[in-house]
Amino acid sequence: MSEGNYIEPKPGDLIEISRLGYQHWAIYVGSGYVIHMAPSDDLGQASASSLMSVVSEKAVVKKELLWSITGDDVCRVNNKYDRKYRPLPASQIVQEAESLLGKELRYSVASENCEHFVTRLRYGTARSDQVRDTLVAGTVGLVGVGVVAALATVISSLLLPSKREEK
CATH class of the missing domain: 1.20.5 (Single alpha-helices involved in coiled-coils or other helix-helix interfaces)
Structure with a gap:
C-alpha cells in the first residue's frame, strides 16, 4: 500500500491500484491477499498491469498477494461508494469472491471490467467511474x-x- 495516508485493509475492502492511465481494482480478502480479475492464461501470462481490455474479452479470477500485483504502483483502500450503497457483510463478500476463484469471466472495459467486478462483490451492484469518466x-x-x-x-x-x- 502507498505510504501517505496508509489504511490497513480489512476483508471486503476495495483496493485501487493506480496504473499508467487507469486503475486496476481488487477486493481484499485477508492475510495480505486480494482477489481480482486478471488476463486469461491464454494471453501468455500477461501481467495484471497490462491493459487487459485491449487484448482480451475474457479474464480469470485470481487470488494473489497484494504486493505481487502492485509492484511499484501506488495502491490504497477506496470504498468509494460506501455513502451511496450499503456494503454487504465482509464474510459474504469474501465467500462470494472465493467462490469465483479460477473461473473465466467475460471482460469488457465498458461493462464488465475489474472495477465492476469488485463493486458487485462489495455492494451487490456493479459500478465503474473509470468508464463514466x-x-x-x-x-x-x-x-x-x-x-x-x-x-x-x-x-x-x-x-x-x-x-x-x-x-
Whole structure:
C-alpha cells in the first residue's frame, strides 16, 4: 500500500491500484491477499498491469498477494461508494469472491471490467467511474476539438485577406 495516508485493509475492502492511465481494482480478502480479475492464461501470462481490455474479452479470477500485483504502483483502500450503497457483510463478500476463484469471466472495459467486478462483490451492484469518466473526458475532448477547429476557422477568416480584396 502507498505510504501517505496508509489504511490497513480489512476483508471486503476495495483496493485501487493506480496504473499508467487507469486503475486496476481488487477486493481484499485477508492475510495480505486480494482477489481480482486478471488476463486469461491464454494471453501468455500477461501481467495484471497490462491493459487487459485491449487484448482480451475474457479474464480469470485470481487470488494473489497484494504486493505481487502492485509492484511499484501506488495502491490504497477506496470504498468509494460506501455513502451511496450499503456494503454487504465482509464474510459474504469474501465467500462470494472465493467462490469465483479460477473461473473465466467475460471482460469488457465498458461493462464488465475489474472495477465492476469488485463493486458487485462489495455492494451487490456493479459500478465503474473509470468508464463514466473516460466517456465524459472523450466527449469533452471531442467538443474541445470542435471548438478549437471552429475558432481557427473564424480567426483565419478574419486574419487572411479575402479573395475579393486580392483582386
